[in-house]
Amino acid sequence: MSDWNPALYARFEDERTRPAAELLAQVPLAAPGLAYDLGCGPGNSTALIAARFPEAEVIGLDTSPAMLERARERLPGLSFALADAATWQPERAPDLIYANAVLQWLPDHPVLLPRLFGLLAPGGVLAVQMPDNLAEPSHRLMRMVAETGPWAAAIGDPAVAGRLGRMLEPAGYYDLLAPHAAEVNVWRTAYHHRMADASAIVEWVRATGLRPFLDPLTPDEEAGFLTAYTAAIAEGYPPRRDGRRLLAFPRVFIVARRAG
Template sequence: MAGWDAAQYLKFADERTRPAADLLARVPLQAPARVVDLGCGPGNSTELLVARFPQADIRGLDSSPEMLDAARQRLPGIAFAEADIATFRPEPPPDLLFANAVLQWLPDHASLLPRLARSLAPGGCLAVQMPDNLEEPSHRLMRAVAGEPPFATRLAAAAASRARIGSFAEYDAWLSAAGCTVEIWRTTYVHPLAGHRGIVEWVRGTGLRPFLDPLDGEGQAAFLARYEAALAEAYPPQSDGRVLLPFPRLFLVARRTR
């Protein structure tokens, strides 16, 4: 995929930060020494970690140079580094691995999450939040439009860009076997947006990227027009023109006990 657009992502900064704050509120650690923000993006989640744990050694990792530039501007006193979570091996073992809205882009959660959990210091926590919206109309319609002419050939691989989110039972089994106690929950946020174009702008910074990146400017405009028309059928507007976007997210906090 092309580089991430930090400015587009931050158009909805408050809404995107709220799940990170909700996840952090359930982390049971009092004074972790070493904290790593996996997929730190533009630093909005890292900022929460700094406020909660001001004495900790906090580091942010991301694969996007654009996001890291934004994070460094936001938090110049924090160390940020470019890294691939799929191969990341933390050393020394961290007390908290915080992964807000990033692991859904990586495959093989049956191996990935236990590996991250086993990398923790004893008593440490892996805290994860992932969008769980692949079956919501906003995302089903991306795939549907991508399957239509003239997009089908160029976008054949786009629908596979995000990993399958596991079930509650799967995450509990994988992480329990890795020596953790596990807390899992799912929350649906409801975002009032400025019409169907508001939904387009929301997902353009995240879920739409794999569908837009392979297209040229004219192709992107055609795809977005067709997608917005499909959204208009799926999301009826409120009387004042706002559109409500339900957004389910899966959360888990795994604490290493052995």
């Protein structure tokens, strides 16, 4: 995929940071020595970790040079590095591995999550939050539009572009980690974000889930796709009584602590 667009991502930063803060609030650590923020993006989640644990060494990792550049500008006192969570190996065992809205992009969760958990120091915590919205209208409609227009051949299989089948049910993550953990906390929350109109919903997903659908398209194909998708979103998210649209956004949270 093309590199991420930090400016587009930041348009809904408050809404994106809320689940990051709620994940961090459940981390049962007093004073970690070393914390990694996987998929740190523009540094909004890294800033939360540094504020809660001011004495910790906090390192942000991401695959996007543009996001890392923005994170360094925002938090010049912290360390950031280019790394892929799928293959990353820390130089020493961390006390906290924090992954907010990143692991949903990666396959093979039955291998990935136990591997990350196994990298922790004794007593360390793996904290994960992932969007669980592939069954929501926002994502069902992007797959529908992808397979019904002149751009269908360029996009290919909408299920592949839409990452269907990668995530487990919440109980599946519990079963993955519970046999190896001192404690596991798993929950699912659906946020309902108030959006100005259908175009605002499209702008939200354009920064994230829509990217694999748009990346293969020519400028004309992209414009056509976005017109068709916006019309579908307008139908899928009817206006509420105040004229706004509500974007339902379920997310899965996992906090697992390794035995000390």
